[in-house]
Amino acid sequence: MKWYRIKALLLNYWYISFSSADRIFDILYWPVLDVLIWGFMTFFIQGLSDFNIINSIMGGIVLWLFIWRGSQDLVVYLLEFYWSRSVYHLFISPIKKIELVISLGILGIIRSLLSFIVVSVLGYALYSFNVFNFSYKILFFIGVLFIIAWAIGLFIGSLVLRFGTRIQILAWSVIWIIQPFSCVFYPLSALPPWAASIASVNPLTTIFESMRIMIAGGTVELSVLWYPLIAGLVLLALMSVVFSSAMNSARKKGRFAKPE
């Protein structure tokens, strides 16, 4: 693995980001809309409960950003090579699979952090939501969220390598299928039994449940977080194998030479 190749790919993503309004919108537009819509709605329902709903919702928005950006950016920037038909030149270069994946992972971190800053500033300005009120454990949450986001991104990326751009819609949609069963904005207890049984095995649920405990002033034992961490790492390892095999299959079938 060579760091200069990862840096070259990051430079490529940098240029792509600033050559396209879409990619800038991804960082700013949707997170800001989320903050405004959910925030205003929370103002409306705040009176129904003693629980600090605004902080709970804002915490959900902020943490969900890492899953959303981390997974989606990995796929969208992979798709960029297909859309521009530059996938040919990429794969005749000495780039290795691991370098491509790491560069996409780093890109996800950078773009998530940019969205995080925007949302945090806006949350503080509009609703006095202060991210610094979370304990240091939030960093652990974010780390686990990235691991799961990359696993999801690698899974969708594998589908892109296998089926090409005709399944590109999954890059934007898969994450929203997972969200209702991740208890991002509501507790596990609020779900009907059939949905709760799915959500309870979802490692993301533990993260968002723990976040709400912290907001309510409770303490989250680090031991609770072993499950999402291990589940995330297992998922990431599994999806890395799936991605690698999809890449080999794409080479075998000549898909890099004849992209759609």
Place this chain on the structure above:
Amino acid sequence: MDVLVVSKLVKKFGSVKAVDKVSFKVKKGEIFGLLGVNGAGKSTTIDMLSGLTSPDSGTIKLFGKDFSKNQEECKQRFNVATAYYNLHGRLTVWQNLIVYAKLYNVKNPKDKIKDLSEKFMIKDLFKTKIQSLSSGERSRVVLVKSLLNDPELLFLDECTVGLDPDMAEITRDHLKQYNKETGCTIIFTSHYMQEVEKLCNRISFMNKGKIVSTGNAQDLVEELQTQKVMLHFSKNIKKAQSLLRKREIIFEQNGKQLIFHLQNKKRVVYPLLEEFIKQKIPFDDIHLEKPTLEDYFIRQSRQNESSEEL
């Protein structure tokens, strides 16, 4: 020393054998042409040689090493230019080139890009997005990209498509010069036979995934063993026609000119001309045309078409 050794390379797509037990060697510094009609298997072969597509069976040795086990090192030492695949359209020429220069860890990338861009006359296009360039300009940018890492082996897959004749000539000159100065091996595919004749030391002709003949352009053309004869008669053309018929030579008539093909050997052409003189059928003008690589290409393609029909 052989830079490339290909042995029994096979690639199937479904039931179609795109490349069928292809074997060949290319020496250091050689300019090797891979010719064939569309779908002959040239591009699939180059895709496998450049690591873009993996072969079903067979081996590729690049720079004396097994390519499948040393892809990273080999890819650092070769490059590819093709007219069919673009660099990133929304990025400018400069942005694309600097990304690839860094990907190949080029020392002093800016100087390298400027130097090559001057040779291929794309310096004025640095700030232009790839998607706004003409096809000829894009081909030149891809050529510059392919030379960024000072490749020891260069795959050029119809890289002059879209270039005007002047630019194509300049490009060929640069490639020849680069080959001479650095000893870089070039594997070249093109549909422009004159270009292949001018550039390549050796040529392999592919058809239906197989190499059907290999040699230098002259050897291949001599395989044809025919030449076109055009004789102009101001009178006695009917006598000339009956003489040719007697000798069972098929001819065409174009005004006062008779056109026919003969074996490409002096002993066949000259006795016939002597007979015209002996029988007092004087011709005013004679024009002998040697076959070209293009004739060879056409004959090979048609031969295979007709064998397919049978």
